[in-house]
Amino acid sequence: MGASRRRMFLIALGFLAPALVLLAGLVLYPILYTVVRSFFSAEGGAFVGWDNYVTMFTNDSTFTAIRNNVIWVLVAPVACTVLGLLFAVLLEKIKWSTAFKLIIFMPMAISMLAAGVIFRGMFQESPNLGVVNAAAVAVNSAFGGGDAAYPGATPRGDSGLIDDSGILAGETAVTAGSEQNFPLVGLRADDVPTSAAQAEDAASAGADQITGTVWLDVVVGGDGTVGQIDDGKSGLPGIKIDAVAADGTIASTTKTDAAGRYVLDDLGKEAYRIALPASNFDEGYQGVSWLSSGLITAVIILSYIWIWAGFAMVMIASGLSAIDRSLQEAARMDGANEWKVFSRITAPLLSPVLIVVFVTLIINVLKIFDLVYVIPPGSSKPAANVIAVEMWTVSFGGGSNQGLGSALAILLLILVLPSMIINVRKFREERKS
Amino acid sequence: MSGPATHVRGKKTLARSILGFVDKGLVNAVLVIVAIFWLVPTLGLFLSSLRTVGDSASSGWWTVFTTPAQLTIENYASLLSNPTITGSFWNTILIAVPTTVFVVIFGALAGYAFAWLKFPGRDWLLIVVIVLLAVPLQVALIPLARMFGTLGIFGSIFGVILFHVAFGLPFAIFLLRNFFTQIPAELLEAARIDGASDWRIFVQVILPLGGPAIASLAIFQFLWTWNDMLVALIFTNSGSQPLTVAIQSQLRQFGSNIDVLSAGAFLSMIVPLIVFFAFQRFFVQALLAGSQK
Numbered sequence: 068m069g070a071s072r073r074r075m076f077l078i079a080l081g082f083l084a085p086a087l088v089l090l091a092g093l094v095l096y097p098i099l100y101t102v103v104r105s106f107f108s109a110e111g112g113a114f115v116g117w118d119n120y121v122t123m124f125t126n127d128s129t130f131t132a133i134r135n136n137v138i139w140v141l142v143a144p145v146a147c148t149v150l151g152l153l154f155a156v157l158l159e160k161i162k163w164s165t166a167f168k169l170i171i172f173m174p175m176a177i178s179m180l181a182a183g184v185i186f187r188g189m190f191q192e193s194p195n196l197g198v199v200n201a202a203a204v205a206v207n208s209a210f211g212g213g214d215a216a217y218p219g220a221t222p223r224g225d226s227g228l229i230d231d232s233g234i235l236a237g238e239t240a241v242t243a244g245s246e247q248n249f250p251l252v253g254l255r256a257d258d259v260p261t262s263a264a265q266a267e268d269a270a271s272a273g274a275d276q277i278t279g280t281v282w283l284d285v286v287v288g289g290d291g292t293v294g295q296i297d298d299g300k301s302g303l304p305g306i307k308i309d310a311v312a313a314d315g316t317i318a319s320t321t322k323t324d325a326a327g328r329y330v331l332d333d334l335g336k337e338a339y340r341i342a343l344p345a346s347n348f349d350e351g352y353q354g355v356s357w358l359s360s361g362l363i364t365a366v367i368i369l370s371y372i373w374i375w376a377g378f379a380m381v382m383i384a385s386g387l388s389a390i391d392r393s394l395q396e397a398a399r400m401d402g403a404n405e406w407k408v409f410s411r412i413t414a415p416l417l418s419p420v421l422i423v424v425f426v427t428l429i430i431n432v433l434k435i436f437d438l439v440y441v442i443p444p445g446s447s448k449p450a451a452n453v454i455a456v457e458m459w460t461v462s463f464g465g466g467s468n469q470g471l472g473s474a475l476a477i478l479l480l481i482l483v484l485p486s487m488i489i490n491v492r493k494f495r496e497e498r499k500s
Numbered sequence: 501m502s503g504p505a506t507h508v509r510g511k512k513t514l515a516r517s518i519l520g521f522v523d524k525g526l527v528n529a530v531l532v533i534v535a536i537f538w539l540v541p542t543l544g545l546f547l548s549s550l551r552t553v554g555d556s557a558s559s560g561w562w563t564v565f566t567t568p569a570q571l572t573i574e575n576y577a578s579l580l581s582n583p584t585i586t587g588s589f590w591n592t593i594l595i596a597v598p599t600t601v602f603v604v605i606f607g608a609l610a611g612y613a614f615a616w617l618k619f620p621g622r623d624w625l626l627i628v629v630i631v632l633l634a635v636p637l638q639v640a641l642i643p644l645a646r647m648f649g650t651l652g653i654f655g656s657i658f659g660v661i662l663f664h665v666a667f668g669l670p671f672a673i674f675l676l677r678n679f680f681t682q683i684p685a686e687l688l689e690a691a692r693i694d695g696a697s698d699w700r701i702f703v704q705v706i707l708p709l710g711g712p713a714i715a716s717l718a719i720f721q722f723l724w725t726w727n728d729m730l731v732a733l734i735f736t737n738s739g740s741q742p743l744t745v746a747i748q749s750q751l752r753q754f755g756s757n758i759d760v761l762s763a764g765a766f767l768s769m770i771v772p773l774i775v776f777f778a779f780q781r782f783f784v785q786a787l788l789a790g791s792q793k
Contacts, residue, residue: 075619078698082613083625085606086669093666094632097640097647104642154534160527169780170535173542176776176783178727180744181765185541187754188548188762196560198544373541381784434636437729441751455730458638463734469642476638487634494630 098480105473119474128449129475132457135364136482139371139435139453144428146372148421151379155387156409158380168384172377179374183441186370190357190442200354207352216351217258217303223250223284226294233345240313240338243275247341250284250294251303259283259301266302267326275334277341281306282327302327306347310339360450363443367451370438375431379424386420387413422489430486434479454479549575549762556758575763585764587739588746592768594657595732595742596725599664603721604714606665607672612702614673615680616688626677632670640667641734648735655737663735664725672717675789679713680706716786719779723772743768 108115123129154171158164174182191197194204220235222228227238228249237247246269266282281303282296291297302325310319310331318339319331331341357366390413398408414421436455443451454475462472547561550571555563564571579585613619614626644663648654653662683706691701707714729744736745747764750757776783 075617079613079617079619079622082609082617082698082702086610086673089606089662089666090629090632090669093644093662094635094640094670097643098635100643101639154531157527157531160524161531167531167535169777170538172780172784173773173776174538176723176772177542177769178729178744178772180727180729180748181545181769182541184747184751184761184765185545187751188758189541189544195558196556198540198560198562201560201562373538378787382788385784385788430634434638440729441748444754445752455636455638458641459730459733462642463645473642476636476641479636479638483634483636487631490630490634491627494627 101473101476105477107470109468109470119471123474129457132452132454136454139432143368143371143432144425147375147379147428148425150376151383154380155384172381174374175377179437180441182370182374183438187442190366192356194354203354217254217348219253220251220348221253223252226250234342236340236342240340242338243334244272247279249281252284254283262325263301263304264325266296266300269328277331280327281323307344309342311342358444358447360447363447363451367438367442382424386417390416426486426489430483433482545762546766549766553759575759579763584746588741588743591740592742595660596722599661599725600718600722602665603668603672604718607676610673611676611680612706614677629670629673637667657740660732660735663731668721675717679710683709716782719782720786726772
């Protein structure tokens, strides 16, 4: 008996040996080494106790990294799981579900480096280059947002106009019933929108009106009289115009038409300064600085969701397909609405798979590295920092503080402990049943 | 059967089918939009990779729809004549293929032992494997860099393979053990009665029957290793670096290196995409079977 048990043991050992040697030497031993190493100095010469752990929470860049990791863990797994659940439920109502699954799941196959290059490109600041800002600018102008942009426009000299820190206005105030024209120069031809027409004289003003024209006082080819509305001079449409009373309140406001004409109505007896606000002359709406320090983490999390929502969807969809549908049908027969069916029956039945997805995502998000390494440009790298990137930076990329690096690695290990315990528990329960 | 009751029921189903129709249209519309959102990033990268640096510096990739003349394979041509890139492409294969082979072999051997052999401490050992599933590889970077340095394999392809094999094993063992336990015991008993040794049972019963599971694991591990950047960033040098590392070195000047970055990133995606579309069933299987990695 003893001999045969020993034989069994040796056979098992034979099958297990390669894996055990590798796991012991390259995973278990390194964990112990890193734990010990985290109590030693940067070069490893001196025992420093808890110093590295104290540094971790007091040093600005490590602390930012830890704070960002908390944001990641709070946002990314929930977002991926919710989206995955939503997709998995909606999938069942369409005929092209296989194609949809493939499309959403495909990013899982590519490297995070490639995904990072993709998102870095998409969120570039210039609306000429980044598709997201291009779309933002297009949507903004489609809904009439923002004023027409005439960057660099200045009044023609000797036209009775002044440039008051970006606001163009008449030098003297005018009363209702009069006219105030704005001959402008300093614009490039391609800053004039295609909607612009030949400039025309404004209709004469009524008793409570002030009228006038805003035009580009330049004729291509060089003809024309300075300050006059000649043939070939373009009106400037969409310019915002204010009638400003002596106390600074805006009494009336309007915009120029295609020929550059405007009419300010409902004016009183006093004199008004007619002003073109500075917003007419800035660059106009240029989208959002996505890759700046304030938004960078949001953008990177978005790229993560693009990759991992498909994982959640596939897992949850297979969980859904394993559910016995008769319960749902019965509830529907009893008059329960779809939301009740989902929240009272489907969701509870799905909870085991939801937990698996959620735990997997948390383990994965904690050690996020590639996306955060790739997406932020140099200026917003510090703001985007996470523990895994900081660990790499302090111990390999530049700094060579392997004491602090080890402490950061151990922090990551401590953070996944709850997930490990959940995994082990789940395994034990499955064995029992 | 009473008249009013059927009437009410009929009304209900009519209302329901109208609702259902609107519902269906809405769901279809929403999912079409979602699908477009999910496709645009990849499409954008692909089209960017077909434009020159000059074009990419002055306008976005979507302008190819109005001026398709700017499309060119120039970036790919220069990429493929760049020895750093072609060398790193080979390195990626030289890293990913052996890693996959070793993970599958060692994982299958151990998986069989855990599934079908009785030995003291088996359950405890299995729990250790499950704990190791979630260990972040960061804990091994510093000690293994040191150990590989001492052994003289730091910077070599062999070192990267060793690292990936070790960290791929917990998932491999867990996945294959779960599959192998589902093989009917009668099959193994029959073989045993015929006098087959454990080795023969493993080769002639387990491996053939575990084929789909092994394929799932192989595809998963291959993609994982192919796409890795962190381990390679530390454990390779300019001679042994894979594609991901070669491409990331261009990131500092994103705008002026966009030709290498976009074409390179897409080149690095081609193999995973082919593998994914050809074997996605197995890939999904691997995720479903054990998804703690």
